[in-house]
Amino acid sequence: MGILQVLKTQLLCHLIICYVFLVSGLIINLLQLCTLPLWPINKQLARKINCRLGYSISSQLVALLEWWSGTECTLYTAPESYKLYGKENAIVVLNHNFEIDFMTGWTFCERFGVLGSSKVLAKKDLSYVPVIGWMWYFLEIVFCKRKWEEDRKTVVQSLRNLRDYPENFWFLLHCEGTRFTEKKHKISMEVAEKKGLPKLKYHLLPRTKGFCVTVQNLRGTVTAVYDSTLNFRNNEMPTLLGVLNGKKYHADLYVRRIPLDTIPEDESECAAWLHKLYQEKDEFQEHYRQTGRFPGAITSPPHRPWALLNWLFWVCLLVYPLCMLLLQLLLSGSTFTVVCTSVFCLAVSVGIRWMIGQTEIDKGSNYGRDANEQQLKDHAILPNFGASLKKNH
Numbered sequence: 015m016g017i018l019q020v021l022k023t024q025l026l027c028h029l030i031i032c033y034v035f036l037v038s039g040l041i042i043n044l045l046q047l048c049t050l051p052l053w054p055i056n057k058q059l060a061r062k063i064n065c066r067l068g069y070s071i072s073s074q075l076v077a078l079l080e081w082w083s084g085t086e087c088t089l090y091t092a093p094e095s096y097k098l099y100g101k102e103n104a105i106v107v108l109n110h111n112f113e114i115d116f117m118t119g120w121t122f123c124e125r126f127g128v129l130g131s132s133k134v135l136a137k138k139d140l141s142y143v144p145v146i147g148w149m150w151y152f153l154e155i156v157f158c159k160r161k162w163e164e165d166r167k168t169v170v171q172s173l174r175n176l177r178d179y180p181e182n183f184w185f186l187l188h189c190e191g192t193r194f195t196e197k198k199h200k201i202s203m204e205v206a207e208k209k210g211l212p213k214l215k216y217h218l219l220p221r222t223k224g225f226c227v228t229v230q231n232l233r234g235t236v237t238a239v240y241d242s243t244l245n246f247r248n249n250e251m252p253t254l255l256g257v258l259n260g261k262k263y264h265a266d267l268y269v270r271r272i273p274l275d276t277i278p279e280d281e282s283e284c285a286a287w288l289h290k291l292y293q294e295k296d297e298f299q300e301h302y303r304q305t306g307r308f309p310g311a312i313t314s315p316p317h318r319p320w321a322l323l324n325w326l327f328w329v330c331l332l333v334y335p336l337c338m339l340l341l342q343l344l345l346s347g348s349t350f351t352v353v354c355t356s357v358f359c360l361a362v363s364v365g366i367r368w369m370i371g372q373t374e375i376d377k378g379s380n381y382g383r384d385a386n387e388q389q390l391k392d393h394a395i396l397p398n399f400g401a402s403l404k405k406n407h
């Protein structure tokens with residue numbers, strides 16, 4: 015193991031990276047807040063400024079993945095589609111299996127120049143996460159409580175707001191609605207069976223409402239759906255802590271560009287279209303399992319230096335004052351100040367650990383698992399399924 019590799023596993027390095035992320039993030043959140051008065055005067059300018067500010071936060075996680083851990087990202091896609099990436103608005107449909115799929119997605123956004131403006135249909139709980147969740151308010155991210163009756167109005171309104179967005183954007187949808195676990199998969203396949211839908215081996219049954227409403231409301235704004243299937247080589251299940259420790263992974267992403275005007279307008283036809291898409295995605299995963307690659311031509315979209323430069327800027331700006339502060343503290347000789355600072359640092363570390371926890375599948379929600387029972391009752395598709403679930407738990 016080289017000296018650099020050993021350095022990457024050191025707690026001190028992790029603390030410095032997290033400190034830079036947190037402090038720069040809060041400064042940027044504050045700057046975003048300062049753009050509030052601009053919104054009623056020049057909305058498009060406010061949006062453009064927020065895209066740049068947002069970029070300065072999310073690109074730090076991209077730099078961590080690309081430059082710190084050295085993770086490689088390979089794209090399988092048709093050359094004629096490749097030319098259009100980053101030059102049009104698109105809806106991205108992505109499988110949801112990995113703890114760092116959001117960082118990998120962001121890395122592809124960065125490579126095609128749409129990182130600052132990237133959008134997602136995200137669960138509401140993420141909006142409370144400091145730095146990233148707060149940044150998302152200003153980027154007009156669409157939040158949902160995953161309760162359609164409550165979401166319908168807000169999701170439609172937020173989507174409509176994006177119609178005059180001044181930058182090209184990719185709108186990410188994880189139609190499975192939650193990350194893959196064996197337990198959720200089992201339950202979701204029981205739902206599929208009752209609905210007479212073919213079983214999926216590598217995906218949960220997609221929730222169709224978010225997709226249909228997105229297609230409906232962004233028709234005319236978005237030109238294509240990018241059907242994207244992600245995998246990591248050697249059956250790796252990468253984690254954010256692994257990335258922080260400098261572990262190198264290799265992501266493979268298969269993308270098919272599907273023109274939006276080929277997707278049915280009628281809601282039930284659109285839902286059927288999405289179910290068929292997931293059956294095809296399942297076949298691609300099977301192909302990957304068998305051959306170790308996806309179909310299609312391989313390209314490696316080139317690295318850009320901006321994420322690294324942005325990160326170095328914040329490191330230079332924030333690490334020196336930290337060192338001076340710590341030095342002054344030690345020299346002050348006051349036990350009280352030292353204890354207070356230690357408690358403060360500990361609290362910040364716990365906070366960061368909580369944020370990292372948000373990415374961990376083990377600490378994930380029960381959506382599509384325990385909550386499933388009530389949903390099934392509500393939709394009255396399985397009269398006895400609730401009882402059988404109770405038995406299983």
Ligand SMILES: CC/C=C\C/C=C\C/C=C\C/C=C\C/C=C\C/C=C\CCC(=O)SCCNC(=O)CCNC(=O)[C@H](O)C(C)(C)COP(=O)(O)OP(=O)(O)OC[C@H]1O[C@@H](n2cnc3c(N)ncnc32)[C@H](O)[C@@H]1OP(=O)(O)O
Binds near residue numbers: 188
């Ligand atoms: C060239 C490169 C290309 C690509 C690069 C890749 C990516 C880069 C792109 C962009 C990057 C941008 C950002 C990335 C950064 C961060 C992202 C991070 C994460 C955020 C992601 C999340 O938070 S995911 C969770 C939230 N999102 C969603 O849930 C979306 C999907 N959900 C829906 O669409 C839902 O319909 C809903 C949320 C709108 C409403 O939820 P609700 O639960 O009310 O759903 P439904 O009404 O649909 O559910 C009831 C129906 O479901 C059936 N049911 C019941 N139980 C189950 C079950 N266990 N499994 C499946 N189905 C079930 C039930 O029977 C009902 O059926 P109906 O027939 O009545 O519909």
Ligand SMILES: CCCCCCCCCCCCCCCC(=O)OC[C@@H](O)COP(=O)(O)O
Binds near residue numbers: 032113140
């Ligand atoms: C640079 C060092 C950075 C260290 C700080 C850590 C930053 C933490 C960022 C938290 C951002 C969280 C984004 C997570 C996205 C995600 O994957 O959410 C899961 C949901 O889709 C589904 O949730 P679930 O139903 O629980 O599976």
